[in-house]
Structures are given as structure tokens and as C-alpha cells.
Amino acid sequence: MDERVRELLRRIPSMEILLSEEWVAPFEKIIGRQAVKNIFSDIIGSLRKSLLEGTTISIDVDLIRRTARERIAKASARSLVPVVNATGVVIHTNLGRSCLCESALKAVLECASSYSTLEYDRSSGERGYRNDHVEWLLTQVTGADAALVVNNNAGAVILCLSALSSGKDAIVSRGELVEIGGSFRIPEIMSASGTRLVEVGTTNRTHLRDYEAAITETTAMLVKIHPSNFRIVGFHSEVPREDLAFLAREKGLIFLEDLGSGFLLDPGSFGLKGENSVRECIMAGVDLVTFSGDKMLGGPQAGIIAGRSQLIEKLKRHPLMRALRPDKMTLAALEATLRENLSGNAEAIPTIKMISADKNAILQKARRLCRYLRTRCPSFTFSTIPVQDAVGGGSYPEIPLEGYGVSVAHPGISAGELQEKLREGEIPVVAAVKEDALRIHVRTLKDGDFEKIRCALARIAAEREAKGNEAS
Numbered sequence: 001m002d003e004r005v006r007e008l009l010r011r012i013p014s015m016e017i018l019l020s021e022e023w024v025a026p027f028e029k030i031i032g033r034q035a036v037k038n039i040f041s042d043i044i045g046s047l048r049k050s051l052l053e054g055t056t057i058s059i060d061v062d063l064i065r066r067t068a069r070e071r072i073a074k075a076s077a078r079s080l081v082p083v084v085n086a087t088g089v090v091i092h093t094n095l096g097r098s099c100l101c102e103s104a105l106k107a108v109l110e111c112a113s114s115y116s117t118l119e120y121d122r123s124s125g126e127r128g129y130r131n132d133h134v135e136w137l138l139t140q141v142t143g144a145d146a147a148l149v150v151n152n153n154a155g156a157v158i159l160c161l162s163a164l165s166s167g168k169d170a171i172v173s174r175g176e177l178v179e180i181g182g183s184f185r186i187p188e189i190m191s192a193s194g195t196r197l198v199e200v201g202t203t204n205r206t207h208l209r210d211y212e213a214a215i216t217e218t219t220a221m222l223v224k225i226h227p228s229n230f231r232i233v234g235f236h237s238e239v240p241r242e243d244l245a246f247l248a249r250e251k252g253l254i255f256l257e258d259l260g261s262g263f264l265l266d267p268g269s270f271g272l273k274g275e276n277s278v279r280e281c282i283m284a285g286v287d288l289v290t291f292s293g294d295k296m297l298g299g300p301q302a303g304i305i306a307g308r309s310q311l312i313e314k315l316k317r318h319p320l321m322r323a324l325r326p327d328k329m330t331l332a333a334l335e336a337t338l339r340e341n342l343s344g345n346a347e348a349i350p351t352i353k354m355i356s357a358d359k360n361a362i363l364q365k366a367r368r369l370c371r372y373l374r375t376r377c378p379s380f381t382f383s384t385i386p387v388q389d390a391v392g393g394g395s396y397p398e399i400p401l402e403g404y405g406v407s408v409a410h411p412g413i414s415a416g417e418l419q420e421k422l423r424e425g426e427i428p429v430v431a432a433v434k435e436d437a438l439r440i441h442v443r444t445l446k447d448g449d450f451e452k453i454r455c456a457l458a459r460i461a462a463e464r465e466a467k468g469n470e471a472s
Ligand SMILES: *Cc1c(COP(=O)(O)O)cnc(C)c1O
Pocket: 152, 153, 154, 155, 180, 181, 184, 225, 226, 227, 228, 258, 259, 260, 261, 291, 292, 293, 302, 303, 393, 394
């Protein structure tokens, strides 16, 4: 080894020296001494390696210290934290989809902090079933005979296919072989569950006769999938679900529909024409409908299967059920959310409230935010503007929601820079940039968010001022 490299290696501060620096102690209290040591040794180790490989040719002790401090500080801060959703996308997949309603929050807190009746039958004092807390409620809000809750909707589809069609064929229209949210691809889900996918029709048109012609003695199911984030417009036709239900009945097959969003209320009341509620699907003769708990239902992450009791019974007994079962917090939140629906109090559910918000009320909210910020953050300029919001959750791309927002500008800070700084604050504010302006969409702001936005802007202005003073 060359003497120069040996000399550089000697200049890397030792673990003892690093650990004894005064800024380290407070972090040790948060993540423990061993974790701090591990971060230091990662940094020292990769520096040694690059010195030996010749990719690094100098040692900057200050840089080592700064790098270590940044990494240790990051590891010491909470990672999964609330954010302000200023994007106007209601069911924002990256920001956790739906916020729970008050009664769901209360139920989660109570059942998580105490023992509960999760699998306990109070009348007999014997073992109960966790699904029983929500099954009856689900039959009431969907019109189905029976229902089952699993971890998420992808799990619901996999369970249905594995239990009812494994080793057999499932027929799907080529117009519905979609990918949803990156990792949910219908063909892959089919093969993971041991079902042979039989594609029929074409991307834009599939007819009843296409399904009929594909049915053989190995067919178990007809499957209809909501294309969610994708629309075919123009020369297009699909088979009405009533006709598929009739065909399935006639041939002794199961008709499964993956609805994804799953409305319990009338989609028309949200301006979503051409969509169907879960109840409508059940009434049209679908045997099993699957949908998410945290999309249009506005509850916790869950997959819900509603349909015929004889099929639901089979699903309940399948070994995969044990791996896909929901936990008590999910069930507590779901029960409370379903009860809000049943009592006609759907407005209490944040997702429903935000999607159905009145345009004029949104305008008033934008004006209020504009006034609030104008008087408190004088170095910025604000104006109320019309914006396009979205349902989100990979749903209804063709139906933009008309909303309002506040456009924010600061002399000397670009919109992109502003967006980044807002995102990186203590309470992250996730805002949009369009036409070179930062936009705060107000539809998705919750109580208390005005103040959080003010705080974030005030911090950016203060930083800016400090920098300006430094420079002059
Ligand atoms: C969202 C969606 C899924 C996946 O649901 P998760 O709850 O994310 O597992 C599956 N199918 C459709 C049609 C969807 O819209």
C-alpha cells in the first residue's frame, strides 16, 4: 500500500473520537449508542474503501462530521408523519389515501389501547370471529348476503381467485387487463393465484359471444375489472354486467367483479356518471364484488368482498385467509365508518366530504386562506385562483373536480424551490406547481392546516432574510 494512502487512512477520526463529540449525546438518547456507532462505522467503512480503491484522494474531517450528523439526525426523527395535503387530490395514494372520520379514530384508539371483543363472543363467553363485527353492517350497506374483510383489495382478489379458480380458467376482457398503482397487474395476480387467464375480445371492444366462445369445462369464472386509472374513449363496447351474470348463471360459473373504489352511496350524487355502486353490482347479479376500504368508502386500508354466502363461506375457510386477515385497528375503524354510512351520516367521512364539497364553499375557503396568509406573511404575494382537483386513488382520471386554490409567490424564490422547501419543513406541506406558480389547493386542507402553512412560509421567509443579511 502506498504511503500516501496509509497517511490518509490514519487521518480518519477514530470511533472513540467521533462518539465523544458533544453533539452526539442527545441523538444517543433517541436511537441508542449502538445505532449511532453503526452509522459512524458505515461512513468510516465506505471512506476507507474508496481510499483504498483510489476513488477518494483526500480526507475532510469536517465533511465526515457533517455527513454523520445529517444521517444520525435523519435516523433520529420520526419518519411516518402527518403532512398537509395541498394537492387537491382527495384519495392521494402516496399520502395515505383516506383520512379516518372522528368515530373511527375514537374506536381505533379505544380498541388499540385496551383488550377488546376482537374474537370473543360475549353471549357464550367463547371464541368469536373477527369478521362478525363488520359482516352484518356490510350486508346492509351493499345489499349482499354475506361479506368478508381482508388486508387490502389486492388480497381480496387473490383470495377469491385462489379459493375459487385455482387450477382452472378465468375469462377476462382484453380491455380490462390493466395495471393499477404499479404493482397490481391483473395477469400477474392471476398467475400468482394459480388461475389460468383466458383473454377475450380486443382492447376496445368485447362482446358477449367472445365470452361464450371461450367457456370450456375448465372455466371457473368470468371476471370483470374496473379499469380505474384508465379509460378507453371512442369506438368502444363492453358487455353489460347483467348479461355476464346471466351467462355465468346459465353455465354454472362464478362471476367476480373487482370494483376497486367501491361506492356505497350513489356515484351520480358525486357527479360521477357511468359508475356503479356496490349495491348496483350485487343487484345486477355479480356473485362476488371486491373493493378497497380506503378509497371511496373513506375508511382504513382493507379489502372487502361482498356477495353470495355460499362462496364467502369457502373464502373464510381458505388457508390464505389466515395470512390476509385484518387487524383489530382496521376492523375498529371500518366498523365505525360503516356505521356512519348506515346512519346516513356519510358527510362525517372526510373523503366523502371533500369529494362532494360545494364549489362555492371551496371558493370561500380559498379566499379565507388568502386573507389569512396575506396579513401574516407579508413578504409573499397571494391570489385566489381556480384549480383542477381530482378524486385520486387511481380513480376517474376523466372527471376532474373543479376547485379553488391560492397561488403563492416570493420575489427571488422560484416556484420549484418553494415547493421543495415546503416539502422539507418540520410539518411537510405538499403543494402543486403549475405554470411556474406554487398552488395550494384548498379542497384537501383539514382544520388547522392554515396555521401549518403559515408556519412553513414564515420559516422560509426567515431563512431567506437570514441569508440576505449574511450576503450584505
Ligand atoms: C385500487 C385497486 C386495486 C388495489 O386495491 P388495494 O386496496 O390497493 O390493494 C385493485 N383493483 C382495482 C380495480 C383498484 O382500483
